[in-house]
Amino acid sequence: MENRYDIEGMDIAWCPGCGNFSILKILKSALEDLGIKPEELVVVSGIGQAAKIPQYFKTNYFNGLHGRALPPATAIKAVNPGLTVVAESGEGDMYGEGGNHFIHAIRRNPDITNIVHNNMVYGLTKGQASPTSQPGFRTPVQVDGVFEEPFNPIAVAVAMNASFVARAFAGDQEQTKEIIKKAVRHKGYALVDILQPCVTFNKTNTYQWFKEHTYYLGEDHNASDRTEAFKRAVETEKLPLGLIYSNVSRSVFEANLSVYKGSKEPLASRKTDNAKVLGRVLDTYR
Amino acid sequence: MEKQIVKKIKDDISIVIGGEAGQGIQTVEKLLTHLFKDAGFNVYATKEYMSRVRGGSNSTEIRVSSFRRNAFVRKIDILIPLDPDSIGHLGRRIDGDTIIFADKDKMSTDKPIIDVPFAKVAQEYGSPIFLNTVAVGLILGILSADREVIERNISSYFSKKGEDIIKKNVSAMNRGYGIAKDFVGPGKLEIDIKKNSAAKNEILISGSEAVSFGAVAGGCNFISAYPMTPSTGVLTTLSRYASEFGIIAEQSEDEISAVNMACGAWYAGARALVCTAGGGFSLMTEGVSLAAMTETPLVINVGMRPAPATGLPTRTEQGDLELVLYAGHGEFPRIVFAPGTIEEAFAITQKAFNLADKYQVPVFILSDQYLADTYYNVPRIEPEHFRNDYYVVETGKGYKRYSFSVNPDGVSPRGVPGGGGLVCADSDEHDEDGRITEDENVRKRMVDKRLGKLRFLSRGVMPPELTGPKEYSALVIGWGSTCGVIKEAIEKTGKKSVSSLHFKQVYPLHPFTAGYLKKAKKIILVENNATGQFGKILKLYTGVDVKNKILKYDGLPFSVEELSEEIEEFL
Numbered sequence: 001m002e003n004r005y006d007i008e009g010m011d012i013a014w015c016p017g018c019g020n021f022s023i024l025k026i027l028k029s030a031l032e033d034l035g036i037k038p039e040e041l042v043v044v045s046g047i048g049q050a051a052k053i054p055q056y057f058k059t060n061y062f063n064g065l066h067g068r069a070l071p072p073a074t075a076i077k078a079v080n081p082g083l084t085v086v087a088e089s090g091e092g093d094m095y096g097e098g099g100n101h102f103i104h105a106i107r108r109n110p111d112i113t114n115i116v117h118n119n120m121v122y123g124l125t126k127g128q129a130s131p132t133s134q135p136g137f138r139t140p141v142q143v144d145g146v147f148e149e150p151f152n153p154i155a156v157a158v159a160m161n162a163s164f165v166a167r168a169f170a171g172d173q174e175q176t177k178e179i180i181k182k183a184v185r186h187k188g189y190a191l192v193d194i195l196q197p198c199v200t201f202n203k204t205n206t207y208q209w210f211k212e213h214t215y216y217l218g219e220d221h222n223a224s225d226r227t228e229a230f231k232r233a234v235e236t237e238k239l240p241l242g243l244i245y246s247n248v249s250r251s252v253f254e255a256n257l258s259v260y261k262g263s264k265e266p267l268a269s270r271k272t273d274n275a276k277v278l279g280r281v282l283d284t285y286r
Numbered sequence: 287m288e289k290q291i292v293k294k295i296k297d298d299i300s301i302v303i304g305g306e307a308g309q310g311i312q313t314v315e316k317l318l319t320h321l322f323k324d325a326g327f328n329v330y331a332t333k334e335y336m337s338r339v340r341g342g343s344n345s346t347e348i349r350v351s352s353f354r355r356n357a358f359v360r361k362i363d364i365l366i367p368l369d370p371d372s373i374g375h376l377g378r379r380i381d382g383d384t385i386i387f388a389d390k391d392k393m394s395t396d397k398p399i400i401d402v403p404f405a406k407v408a409q410e411y412g413s414p415i416f417l418n419t420v421a422v423g424l425i426l427g428i429l430s431a432d433r434e435v436i437e438r439n440i441s442s443y444f445s446k447k448g449e450d451i452i453k454k455n456v457s458a459m460n461r462g463y464g465i466a467k468d469f470v471g472p473g474k475l476e477i478d479i480k481k482n483s484a485a486k487n488e489i490l491i492s493g494s495e496a497v498s499f500g501a502v503a504g505g506c507n508f509i510s511a512y513p514m515t516p517s518t519g520v521l522t523t524l525s526r527y528a529s530e531f532g533i534i535a536e537q538s539e540d541e542i543s544a545v546n547m548a549c550g551a552w553y554a555g556a557r558a559l560v561c562t563a564g565g566g567f568s569l570m571t572e573g574v575s576l577a578a579m580t581e582t583p584l585v586i587n588v589g590m591r592p593a594p595a596t597g598l599p600t601r602t603e604q605g606d607l608e609l610v611l612y613a614g615h616g617e618f619p620r621i622v623f624a625p626g627t628i629e630e631a632f633a634i635t636q637k638a639f640n641l642a643d644k645y646q647v648p649v650f651i652l653s654d655q656y657l658a659d660t661y662y663n664v665p666r667i668e669p670e671h672f673r674n675d676y677y678v679v680e681t682g683k684g685y686k687r688y689s690f691s692v693n694p695d696g697v698s699p700r701g702v703p704g705g706g707g708l709v710c711a712d713s714d715e716h717d718e719d720g721r722i723t724e725d726e727n728v729r730k731r732m733v734d735k736r737l738g739k740l741r742f743l744s745r746g747v748m749p750p751e752l753t754g755p756k757e758y759s760a761l762v763i764g765w766g767s768t769c770g771v772i773k774e775a776i777e778k779t780g781k782k783s784v785s786s787l788h789f790k791q792v793y794p795l796h797p798f799t800a801g802y803l804k805k806a807k808k809i810i811l812v813e814n815n816a817t818g819q820f821g822k823i824l825k826l827y828t829g830v831d832v833k834n835k836i837l838k839y840d841g842l843p844f845s846v847e848e849l850s851e852e853i854e855e856f857l
């Protein structure tokens with residue numbers, strides 16, 4: 001299907017069959033449905049195979065450092081709240097190298113969407129364990145298999161009262177698209193952890209494995225009930241998919257900034273000439 | 287009062303208040319400096335303190351002078367120790383000329399003390415807190431400051447605290463003033479310090495405040511930082527005035543976040559500042575490299591303190607010049623400033639924002655604890671006199687963020703998201719559109735384009751400032767915060783053929799630098815570090831190897847006395 005985000009003739013660096021292709025397709029389709037113009041979208045990413053995503057479609061982007069997508073994304077949204085901001089990378093980038101920013105982005109609650117391609121392995125650096133690798137997963141570095149407890153981003157986000165927490169699966173186009181649309185529409189920080197097979201470096205967590213180890217939350221799941229959400233978040237036998245938790249009562253980071261208390265005009269388009277005000281402030285130092 | 291003081295002090299007096307953290311030295315300092323200025327005196331203050339919240343030994347030096355002074359002196363003319371340990375702590379600076387006013391029975395020292403019943407008087411007002419005000423009164427009395435002006439200003443200083451507190455403070459101040467009168471007069475303590483009629487209307491701002499307000503003047507509207515002495519003052523000042531100036535001030539979770547936020551803010555169209563000390567800056571270095579590759583402007587204030595590691599958190603040093611000069615992997619241009627005065631700190635920071643925007647490079651403002659915590663009266667800065675130039679362009683369809691068709695400043699015009707084109711910034715090597723590439727030819731051209739900016743920005747380097755005769759035999763070189771002390775130390779030597787050369791931009795160097803050096807028969811380098819880092823830069827870029835070095839790395843700023851003695855040894 002034609003899409004306003006398409007670019008012709010891209011040399012894409014992903015392996016054939018990689019989950020990133022379907023995530024790219026789903027994302028473009030979700031944005032199309034939402035009617036967001038490429039010029040009003042900024043995708044902020046780190047480094048990794050997943051983080052290359054903005055290179056492959058029409059959007060503004062800030063493809064920054066490994067692990068550091070969330071701080072610039074937060075700042076960009078604060079400086080220009082009129083933009084739709086998506087921070088997107090792999091799980092190594094977001095939960096490993098950038099783990100501290102993940103925690104603090106949840107605390108700040110900027111109105112951004114955080115999409116994490118979770119393939120349980122480091123792709124770009126060729127197959128080392130990631131924070132979400134399962135115990136027993138063997139790699140050239142974890143030669144005896146991973147023994148650490150996997151990082152559970154969903155449980156951490158619910159524990160921190162994140163305002164929107166969802167898990168999706170790259171193999172399910174329609175459902176994942178709906179989750180992303182909800183996340184982008186959500187006012188506040190929205191985490192979408194997308195389970196994604198890595199066909200080259202993860203022979204354990206395959207399409208088949210994800211099919212067998214996930215299930216969709218039913219209509220009966222009350223996403224505004226934090227205790228209920230936490231129960232789901234810590235399930236590991238079968239990973240729940242869908243909107244796990246949402247809290248619409250939290251105020252948004254940008255809205256709390258004094259610059260937006262009086263005027264809603266984005267800081268980016270203000271012509272501030274502070275000379276007079278500064279003069280008055282300096283006079284108080286007389 | 288037991289004993290009389292017979293002494294003449296002319297043109298310059300150094301008053302030191304010592305005490306524990308939390309005892310109120312700060313209040314005394316603030317009150318005294320403002321009251322002196324309001325009474326028409328030139329006043330200067332600097333402090334040294336320990337890295338602790340309570341206890342320890344801290345001190346503040348206040349100089350009142352006939353001439354404008356901006357340097358630390360070792361001598362103490364008048365000492366008010368608020369606790370017994372102060373005398374020991376300041377022992378090496380106390381000599382036969384130091385007059386100590388204290389509650390004699392509270393001190394344990396064999397140094398001569400003029401007994402003043404501070405505690406008893408304070409108690410009459412119901413609280414030991416008033417001791418500070420009595421001390422303030424005493425000092426003002428010694429300088430025969432205008433009593434009416436003082437009363438008025440004390441009242442306004444305490445205006446928020448209510449009538450009762452105001453009255454008590456005015457009265458306590460007058461008690462101190464009265465005590466002083468017993469010592470002052472012909473044949474007793476004679477102090478002759480000329481007033482400066484301009485001082486009254488001047489402002490008192492610290493180095494930290496000068497950087498902060500300079501940033502505001504430069505259009506800064508975003509600061510992200512993580513607290514770290516001695517840079518915290520910039521974060522607090524900009525946070526304090528965030529709503530007046532329309533600034534987003536964010537305390538980030540760490541320095542890595544701070545610098546990456548700042549890059550994001552500039553990318554989106556703000557003018558962002560980060561401030562930190564060496565340790566925090568170490569964490570930021572990858573972000574500096576990101577700014578360079580994405581050609582995102584960035585302004586970074588590094589407040590230096592003694593290191594490695596945590597070092598001496600509240601002390602001063604010029605030890606991070608090389609760190610800042612080489613920080614960040616890869617090869618890219620940058621600008622490094624090192625203001626030496628309050629006025630320079632303001633003007634240079636203002637300029638830094640325009641240069642960063644113009645050349646899309648990281649611009650550094652290197653300061654240190656000494657500069658951050660020092661203040662003196664300066665003429666009210668006129669922000670209207672500082673012009674800002676904005677370089678963000680409108681984008682349209684087909685916009686290429688890293689276009690090889692550069693403008694006359696050597697840069698690809700920078701747009702921000704939200705316009706008609708797409709703005710694609712990339713930390714990977716990229717093509718003109720900002721898309722990742724490994725094309726060797728594009729790589730080479732991009733490197734050349736980025737490095738080429740050095741040639742353009744080199745045209746506007748701030749020249750070093752020569753003070754003293756144009757035809758000098760000896761030249762004393764310094765950079766950054768040693769500016770004031772070098773000038774005064776040379777003056778103190780009384781030597782006529784010695785000039786000083788103060789560098790406020792330390793990279794790139796001004797093209798005249800070599801000429802200045804080659805003219806001198808003798809060059810003396812003064813640095814507040816152990817290895818003479820600026821000397822190495824001078825050698826690298828001018829070929830001149832400065833052998834005579836005066837280096838200080840005990841965590842304290844140079845004093846006028848020690849520096850003039852050391853300069854004289856080289857002459």
Ligand SMILES: Cc1ncc(C[n+]2csc(CCOP(=O)(O)OP(=O)(O)O)c2C)c(N)n1
Pocket residue numbers: 047048049050051066089090091092093094117119121122123124125130
């Ligand atoms: C500071 C830094 N450390 C390490 C790297 C190397 N590196 C690049 S991507 C990556 C991890 C990739 O894994 P993930 O984030 O899960 O993304 P994926 O490639 O699997 O999509 C690493 C370690 C880097 N670029 N920067």
